[in-house]
Amino acid sequence: MQQLIKIGTRGSPLALAQAHDVKAKLLAAHPDLLPDSVEIVVIKTTGDRILDRHLMNAGGKGLFTKELEEALFDGSIDCAVHSSKDMPTSLPEGLELSVFLPREDPRDVFISSKFTQFSDLPKGAVLGTASLRRRALALRLRPDLQVVIFRGNVQSRLRKLQDGEADATFLAMAGLNRLGMQSSATEKLSLEEFLPAPAQGAVTVEIRTGDTEMAGRLQPLHCADTALAVTAERAFLAALDGSCRTPIAAYASLQGDELFLHAALLSLDGKTVFERRSACSVSLSLAAEMGHKVGLDIKTEAGQTFFDILATQVQAEIE
Numbered sequence: 477m478q479q480l481i482k483i484g485t486r487g488s489p490l491a492l493a494q495a496h497d498v499k500a501k502l503l504a505a506h507p508d509l510l511p512d513s514v515e516i517v518v519i520k521t522t523g524d525r526i527l528d529r530h531l532m533n534a535g536g537k538g539l540f541t542k543e544l545e546e547a548l549f550d551g552s553i554d555c556a557v558h559s560s561k562d563m564p565t566s567l568p569e570g571l572e573l574s575v576f577l578p579r580e581d582p583r584d585v586f587i588s589s590k591f592t593q594f595s596d597l598p599k600g601a602v603l604g605t606a607s608l609r610r611r612a613l614a615l616r617l618r619p620d621l622q623v624v625i626f627r628g629n630v631q632s633r634l635r636k637l638q639d640g641e642a643d644a645t646f647l648a649m650a651g652l653n654r655l656g657m658q659s660s661a662t663e664k665l666s667l668e669e670f671l672p673a674p675a676q677g678a679v680t681v682e683i684r685t686g687d688t689e690m691a692g693r694l695q696p697l698h699c700a701d702t703a704l705a706v707t708a709e710r711a712f713l714a715a716l717d718g719s720c721r722t723p724i725a726a727y728a729s730l731q732g733d734e735l736f737l738h739a740a741l742l743s744l745d746g747k748t749v750f751e752r753r754s755a756c757s758v759s760l761s762l763a764a765e766m767g768h769k770v771g772l773d774i775k776t777e778a779g780q781t782f783f784d785i786l787a788t789q790v791q792a793e794i795e
């Protein structure tokens with residue numbers, strides 16, 4: 477009997493779609509694997525349970541990964557499938573991100589049943605989002621807009637919109653594509669004006685360091701170009717903060733034989749923006765170095781006072 481490969485995932489429809497995609501790609505890459513030998517194991521995370529409180533107040537990104545990581549350590553799963561943008565910048569000792577799947581559309585989309593594009597929103601219209609980045613980017617363009625906090629998975633946010641809790645919301649195109657819900661997107665937003673979250677659109681697979689068998693099985697799923705871009709974006713995030721309490725945006729893309737990074741740190745109201753562009757040659761270590769340097773440069777430029785004020789504002793927001 478063939479040894480079972482257990483793929484761990486959260487239970488949201490998006491997480492399940494990503495895990496099933498990884499399973500299908502594993503089976504396609506390894507004809508010797510019997511379909512029954514790859515199993516999806518759904519693990520409920522603390523983040524999924526906290527729906528009443530604002531997530532950042534409860535502990536941030538790690539809330540969605542902790543239980544999956546415990547399952548990796550105790551052997552109840554062999555790999556965990558994640559949206560890279562939900563991954564903390566540093567992982568527990570003994571775990572690593574083994575592969576990045578080819579990046580999906582990295583853009584944010586504007587969603588509304590009343591208005592066909594973001595610029596059509598009337599004065600004072602209400603946006604529903606829990607993302608500090610989306611809030612800051614939207615207010616930067618339209619300081620008149622109101623923002624209410626929208627939490628929950630893609631489906632529940634769309635339901636809140638239907639229920640009239642806001643005039644519009646934002647979601648990642650990648651998630652809608654994976655859910656087969658492309659038609660829910662009202663307007664695809666430009667990468668220039670709505671700079672995505674670091675690593676948006678890229679699925680990653682976490683494994684135990686040293687699990688060469690699992691790493692080998694996953695290798696055919698790896699996309700080197702995606703890894704390069706995500707490495708630069710995550711290095712930027714790590715140099716700045718890494719938590720989701722800061723409006724941070726970054727997008728790197730390969731153009732010819734260069735990797736271009738566009739990165740930004742914003743104030744909560746979008747009035748202050750520290751923005752940089754940089755480029756480097758195609759190398760993982762140079763990509764990491766570039767992201768780190770851009771992050772440190774912006775950190776220095778912003779200064780401690782900026783971060784102190786931001787922390788106070790964010791705290792007041794989420795209480």
Ligand SMILES: NCc1[nH]cc(CCC(=O)O)c1CC(=O)O
Binds near residue numbers: 560561562677
């Ligand atoms: N925070 C939830 C989350 N994590 C990853 C995605 C989208 C898929 C991706 O970026 O790969 C989403 C939903 C959204 O932001 O619309």
